[in-house]
Amino acid sequence: MFKKKDPPPKPPKQFPPVLDWRPSVLQPLDQIVDRVRYYTDGKRDFAVFQCGTVAILPAGLSEPDAALHAKAALHNVFHAHPDMCPLNMDDGNVLVRYNHDVLTVVLKSIASQHWSEIEREHQRALATDEVLITPMGPNKFDEFGMKALFGRCFMFMDAQAPTVVRVERSVA
Numbered sequence: 001m002f003k004k005k006d007p008p009p010k011p012p013k014q015f016p017p018v019l020d021w022r023p024s025v026l027q028p029l030d031q032i033v034d035r036v037r038y039y040t041d042g043k044r045d046f047a048v049f050q051c052g053t054v055a056i057l058p059a060g061l062s063e064p065d066a067a068l069h070a071k072a073a074l075h076n077v078f079h080a081h082p083d084m085c086p087l088n089m090d091d092g093n094v095l096v097r098y099n100h101d102v103l104t105v106v107l108k109s110i111a112s113q114h115w116s117e118i119e120r121e122h123q124r125a126l127a128t129d130e131v132l133i134t135p136m137g138p139n140k141f142d143e144f145g146m147k148a149l150f151g152r153c154f155m156f157m158d159a160q161a162p163t164v165v166r167v168e169r170s171v172a
Contacts, residue, residue: 017127078159
């Protein structure tokens with residue numbers, strides 16, 4: 001007569017996860033290319049996706065093979081746990097590295113111009129049920145961490161619609 005109702009089923013978890021935040025700005029690809037050239041001393045080929053994610057390539061791949069390699073690398077990051085390793089660079093930018101030679105550059109100038117959005121929205125750059133442990137505690141981020149999450153958004157955006165827009169060649 002007074003049977004307790006079962007709780008509603010939880011919605012299935014989405015895999016791969018997606019983020020709730022899509023930044024209102026895209027970073028200038030020419031500046032991303034310039035910084036990746038600097039960070040690699042011009043010694044590496046790399047592919048650039050439409051939102052600025054970069055995949056470092058083996059030397060000498062043809063354009064079609066370079067795009068295929070880059071897409072496969074990004075797919076592998078996106079379909080595993082997308083661990084990130086952010087680094088402060090000597091030029092003030094933040095380099096966010098992932099497995100499979102995939103990376104994102106967060107340009108200091110863009111982060112400064114859009115800081116209010118980054119500060120306000122950075123928690124939306126966490127996937128559902130994701131917990132990142134920082135020195136400040138679980139899912140607590142300082143300026144550096146907020147910039148890393150901002151950069152990671154671009155990787156997620158590119159992974160959901162992977163379009164290589166440029167293949168850059170070694171200059172060394």
